[in-house]
Each structure stands twice: as C-alpha cells, then as structure tokens.
Amino acid sequence: MHALIAYASLSGNTREVARMVAARCSTHGHCVTLLDVDDAQAAALAARPHDRLLLGCWTDNAGRTPAEMKRFVGALRDADALPPPERVAVFGTGETQWGLEYYCGAAHRLARWFGSPHPVLEIEQMPHGQADARTIHHWTDTVLVATGVPVPC
Numbered sequence: 001m002h003a004l005i006a007y008a009s010l011s012g013n014t015r016e017v018a019r020m021v022a023a024r025c026s027t028h029g030h031c032v033t034l035l036d037v038d039d040a041q042a043a044a045l046a047a048r049p050h051d052r053l054l055l056g057c058w059t060d061n062a063g064r065t066p067a068e069m070k071r072f073v074g075a076l077r078d079a080d081a082l083p084p085p086e087r088v089a090v091f092g093t094g095e096t097q098w099g100l101e102y103y104c105g106a107a108h109r110l111a112r113w114f115g116s117p118h119p120v121l122e123i124e125q126m127p128h129g130q131a132d133a134r135t136i137h138h139w140t141d142t143v144l145v146a147t148g149v150p151v152p153c
C-alpha cells in the first residue's frame with residue numbers, strides 16, 4: 001500500500017510542492033508514486049491500488065481547473081478508480097494577484113468534487129524558505145494521519 005501523489009504543473013511550482021510532499025511521505029516510511037497527470041500512462045498508473053491520493057494542481061484563469069487535470073480525473077472516474085473521499089487530500093499553487101476569490105481555485109474545486117474532508121494546502125507560486133517548508137511538512141503529516149493508519153513500506 002502506498003501514497004499516490006499526482007500533480008498538474010505548467011511551470012514547475014506545483015511539481016516542486018509535490019516533490020516536497022513526496023519527500024516528507026518517504027521520510028515517514030511510506031511508499032510513494034509521484035505522477036505527472038500529463039504523462040500518457042498517468043491514468044493507468046493511478047488505477048493501480050494505493051491507499052491515499054494526494055492531488056496537486058495549479059490554477060488556471062479565474063480559479064479554473066486546468067484541462068490536463070480534468071482529463072486525469074475523468075479517466076479515473078471512467079476506470080471506476082476513484083478513491084473514497086476520506087482518502088483524498090488536495091494541494092495547490094496559485095497567485096493572489098488573480099483575486100483572492102480565485103486563489104488556488106482549482107485545488108478547492110478538486111477537493112469539493114472528491115468530497116475531501118481534509119484541509120486544502122495553498123502555496124503562493126514556487127515554495128521557498130523555511131515557512132513554506134514547515135507549512136508543507138505540517139500539511140503532509142496531518143493528512144497522512146487523517147487519511148489512514150501509516151503503513152511503512
């Protein structure tokens with residue numbers, strides 16, 4: 001059993017957060033698969049058994065979910081591979097300059113769509129410094145506990 005970390009990233013910000021989340025999961029002894037949802041094999045890989053789905057997404061115009069993430073989620077649904085809501089947690093990057101009502105809008109839309117009960121992690125642009133690292137570690141630790149009993153690999 002392991003954590004699947006699937007992300008959509010246009011310019012690398014969300015990929016970096018995903019890598020930090022993955023590193024934190026590994027530190028706690030979890031098996032991790034890190035997956036770019038734009039990868040041709042993404043949906044097939046995501047359909048394999050995993051005990052948590054940590055989903056990361058950048059936000060497109062006016063708080064929208066980018067097309068590659070919509071495709072990925074649609075493929076999971078079509079494959080009947082959607083995890084239960086309590087096993088899904090969402091993180092995102094965005095920019096407040098697009099308007100606070102749209103900030104990290106895609107991450108919030110995804111969390112609502114999956115029915116995730118966990119807090120959404122918001123990071124502004126590329127994560128940097130100790131404060132962002134602490135925020136990412138704290139979120140990861142919290143969702144690892146909340147999404148189920150930690151299972152070392």
Ligand SMILES: Cc1cc2nc3c(=O)[nH]c(=O)nc-3n(C[C@H](O)[C@H](O)[C@H](O)COP(=O)(O)O)c2cc1C
Nearest residue numbers: 009010011012013014058059060062063094095104
């Ligand atoms: C066309 C466009 C529209 C955007 N609209 C929003 C938005 O509505 N809300 C937001 O928080 N960020 C918005 N952003 C900012 C990106 O989500 C942000 O830069 C993000 O960190 C990019 O992540 P990535 O490097 O993983 O692609 C927009 C960026 C682009 C290029």
